[in-house]
Structure formats: structure tokens, C-alpha cells
Amino acid sequence: MFTYKDTLGNKVTIYFEAQEINPDDVLIIPKTIDGWLFTEHKIRGLEFPGGKGELGETNLEAAKRELMEETGATSEVFHFVADYLVESEERTFTKRVYTAKVASIETQADYLETKGPVILRGELSQFILQPAFSFFMRDAGMVQIVKRAERILRDKN
Incomplete structure (x- = not known):
């Protein structure tokens, strides 16, 4: 377990077991x-x-759908990384984090609220704190999460 305050001052607790x-x-x-x-x-x-998951959708179904909608990518194998709880005055919510090996990427007509996929080479923990990344990415908890995701995928090879 890892607890910290995010960039918005919210209490965040990360659990490395489901x-x-x-x-x-x-x-x-x-x-x-x-x-x-x-x-x-x-x-x-x-x-x-x-x-967010849609009504009646499992977390795994939501992960597959979100991956496709925002990047055009597909994967059949997802590995659990962490669950985290964000406690704020506006909204308290939980998030399940997966890592996945991408099987394919197809160009989409619309990536909804995103501009589509971007592929970067290197160790995740080296570049997620850079200004080009969303403020959601630039905190101590995300550093812990990406290190764990890197280990999981390395161990699965």
C-alpha cells in the first residue's frame, strides 16, 4: 500500500493487491x-x-473498450497492476489499473476526447514526470504504478 496527496491535494491510497x-x-x-x-x-x-466503466460493464470490458476508443489498440491479455482510491471533496472514486501487451492498433475515425495514440520508447519512469504529460501522470503514485507495470511485463516475457 502507498498513500500520498496528489497534485490537487486529494488523499490517494494505492493498493498493489486487488x-x-x-x-x-x-x-x-x-x-x-x-x-x-x-x-x-x-x-x-x-x-x-x-x-469510467459503463452500466453493466466489467472492469476488464471497460479497459478493452477504453483502450480501443482512445488509441485504436486491442489486447486480449490484461494484467492487474493496482487499485487506487482518490478521496476528494468533489468526488471519491476508485480506479483499477491494468497493463497490457498491445496486439494491434487500427486508425480510428474519432478518438473521442483524445487526439489518438502516441508511442514512446524507453523506461516509463524516466519520462512521465515531464510537462507534456497530464497532471494525472505527474505524481508520486503514478511513479510507483508504472514501476510495477514495467516489472509485471518484464516478468511475463
Whole structure:
């Protein structure tokens, strides 16, 4: 478990074992053969694909859908990375984080609120704190999460 305050001053608790909850949101840390796959949000900048689950959708179904909608990518194998709880005055929510090896990427007519896929090479933990990345990416918790995702994918090879 890792607890900290995010850039907005919210209390965040990250659990590295799946919790007995049904998280509201999902986040996917996808890896392609060429590098790490991000989406470019039209306002926030570079970030991992993800979002809210739809009514009746499992977290895994939401992860597959969000990955496709925001990047055009598909994957059949998703690995649990973490659950995290964000406690704020506006909204308290939970998010399940997965990592996945991307099987394919197809160009989409519309990437919804994003500009589509961006692939970057290198160690995730070296560049997520850069200004081009969404403020959601630039905090101590995300550093812990990406290090764990890198380890999981390295161990699966």
C-alpha cells in the first residue's frame, strides 16, 4: 500500500493487491512492440488511456473498450497492476489499473476526447514526470504504478 496527496491535494491510497471493490474507473498501461502507448488528451496532454466503466460493464470490458476508443489498440491479455482510491471533496472514486501487451492498433475515425495514440520508447519512469504529460501522470503514485507495470511485463516475457 502507498498513500500520498496528489497534485490537487486529494488523499490517494494505492493498493498493489486487488481489493474487494468494483472500481468506478479503469486505467490501462499498454506496451507495444515499439514502446509504451499513450493517448493525447485534447486538454490535459499525454496520459494512459482509461475512463469510467459503463452500466453493466466489467472492469476488464471497460479497459478493452477504453483502450480501443482512445488509441485504436486491442489486447486480449490484461494484467492487474493496482487499485487506487482518490478521496476528494468533489468526488471519491476508485480506479483499477491494468497493463497490457498491445496486439494491434487500427486508425480510428474519432478518438473521442483524445487526439489518438502516441508511442514512446524507453523506461516509463524516466519520462512521465515531464510537462507534456497530464497532471494525472505527474505524481508520486503514478511513479510507483508504472514501476510495477514495467516489472509485471518484464516478468511475463
